[in-house]
Amino acid sequence: MLAREQLPPAVIETDHLTLEYATDAGVVRAVEDVSFRVGEGERLVLLGPSGCGKSSILKSVAGFLKPASGVIRVRGTEVKSPGPDRMVVFQEFDQLLPWKTVRQNVEFPLRIVGKLARSEIRERTEAALRKVGLERVMDSYPHTLSGGMKQRAAIARALVTDADVLLMDEPFAALDALTRTQLQTELLDLAQELGFTLLFVTHSIDEAILIGTKLHLLSPHPGRTITSLDTDDFGREDIGSARLESLSREVHDLLFAPSARKDILEHV
Numbered sequence: 001m002l003a004r005e006q007l008p009p010a011v012i013e014t015d016h017l018t019l020e021y022a023t024d025a026g027v028v029r030a031v032e033d034v035s036f037r038v039g040e041g042e043r044l045v046l047l048g049p050s051g052c053g054k055s056s057i058l059k060s061v062a063g064f065l066k067p068a069s070g071v072i073r074v075r076g077t078e079v080k081s082p083g084p085d086r087m088v089v090f091q092e093f094d095q096l097l098p099w100k101t102v103r104q105n106v107e108f109p110l111r112i113v114g115k116l117a118r119s120e121i122r123e124r125t126e127a128a129l130r131k132v133g134l135e136r137v138m139d140s141y142p143h144t145l146s147g148g149m150k151q152r153a154a155i156a157r158a159l160v161t162d163a164d165v166l167l168m169d170e171p172f173a174a175l176d177a178l179t180r181t182q183l184q185t186e187l188l189d190l191a192q193e194l195g196f197t198l199l200f201v202t203h204s205i206d207e208a209i210l211i212g213t214k215l216h217l218l219s220p221h222p223g224r225t226i227t228s229l230d231t232d233d234f235g236r237e238d239i240g241s242a243r244l245e246s247l248s249r250e251v252h253d254l255l256f257a258p259s260a261r262k263d264i265l266e267h268v
């Protein structure tokens with residue numbers, strides 16, 4: 001465990017976050033009293049069963065859902081609305097508009113902001129596409145790209161606004177196992193190369209261990225913190241190893257076998 005002064009500077013912090021939805025049947029509490037901290041360049045994965053509030057937390061960090069209580073800060077400033085510093089990458093990268101080229105898709109957020117000259121939009125778009133290695137397909141349409149290239153385009157679209165915080169909500173959930181593994185690896189390469197800070201949601205334990213430098217485990221509805229785990233020393237070389245399998249089993253028990261929690265938490 002690092003002393004607080006050795007931790008990388010905080011990028012995202014939630015402090016006793018509680019999230020609720022008003023419905024016709026009354027108030028639904030989705031998340032209760034969840035606190036976590038994501039440092040510069042860290043990848044924190046929110047992991048928990050369906051309905052525990054992972055997407056709600058992501059939405060609230062993005063600025064689309066106001067806390068019922070508690071605070072969210074990004075680089076020390078309270079989040080009150082969406083901002084260009086943090087971008088959401090949705091499932092299967094389906095925010096890419098099929099009728100626009102890769103270049104047009106990536107420049108789209110800059111056009112919406114509407115403050116930049118055409119030449120600057122062009123320069124920034126091309127720089128973002130070069131960063132993710134897509135300069136060759138700038139003028140292609142999304143349906144002609146591989147899954148990996150679509151992911152790169154979606155990330156370029158986030159980076160073009162100078163966002164250095166990416167929020168990803170189960171981006172690989174609907175993909176076949178092989179493509180999923182390939183995209184997980186690509187995401188890790190990009191994260192290392194570009195150094196963005198990542199908040200990632202999944203309900204796959206293996207994916208969480210592979211992608212995350214930290215896991216934040218949530219209990220079933222309403223989501224409360226079970227524990228946080230440091231998984232920085234697990235990487236792609238551990239895929240299929242006994243070490244990863246053993247951690248994966250422990251995480252499974254923490255999530256789904258409350259009776260096992262006490263023993264496990266005593267030695268993690």
Ligand SMILES: Nc1ncnc2c1ncn2[C@@H]1O[C@H](COP(=O)(O)OP(=O)(O)OP(=O)(O)O)[C@@H](O)[C@H]1O
Nearest residue numbers: 021023028030049050051052053054055056203221
């Ligand atoms: N717009 C909404 N209105 C009312 N209730 C909602 C709304 N969105 C989510 N909820 C409820 O909040 C709880 C948490 O939902 P959320 O989608 O955040 O969970 P999740 O952990 O991301 O689930 P999954 O893994 O299935 O995507 C659920 O009980 C859900 O029914």
